[in-house]
Amino acid sequence: MIVRISTEGQYAVPDDDAARIKDLDNDAIAACEAGDEAKFHTVFDELLALVRSAGAAVSEDELVGSDMILPPADVSFEEACAEFSGEGLLPNT
Secondary structure (H helix, E strand, O other): OEEEEOOOEEEEOOHHHHHHHHHHHHHHHHHHHHOOHHHHHHHHHHHHHHHHHHOEEOOOOOOOOOOEEEOOOOOOHHHHHHHOOOOOOOOOO
16 A cells, blocks of 8 residues: 655555555544544544555656555644545445
């Protein structure tokens, strides 16, 4: 799975971590829907940390499509909630 963190780059994340990423995506949606900014930032920080630690950086020279595009780490709660909605950033397959 290829995950892009906006303004940062792409990471090749092992498929074994896809379920955890989807769970965190769903938790971020729930936090947005509940208007819980603190919970959102906790979940989003955990999601970013998982992608960075489990994933291997994809070279900028390599052209690869992203399965999931995350907002930048400094995204505002309002901007994030516009993206973390519906099926989320990683739709069910």
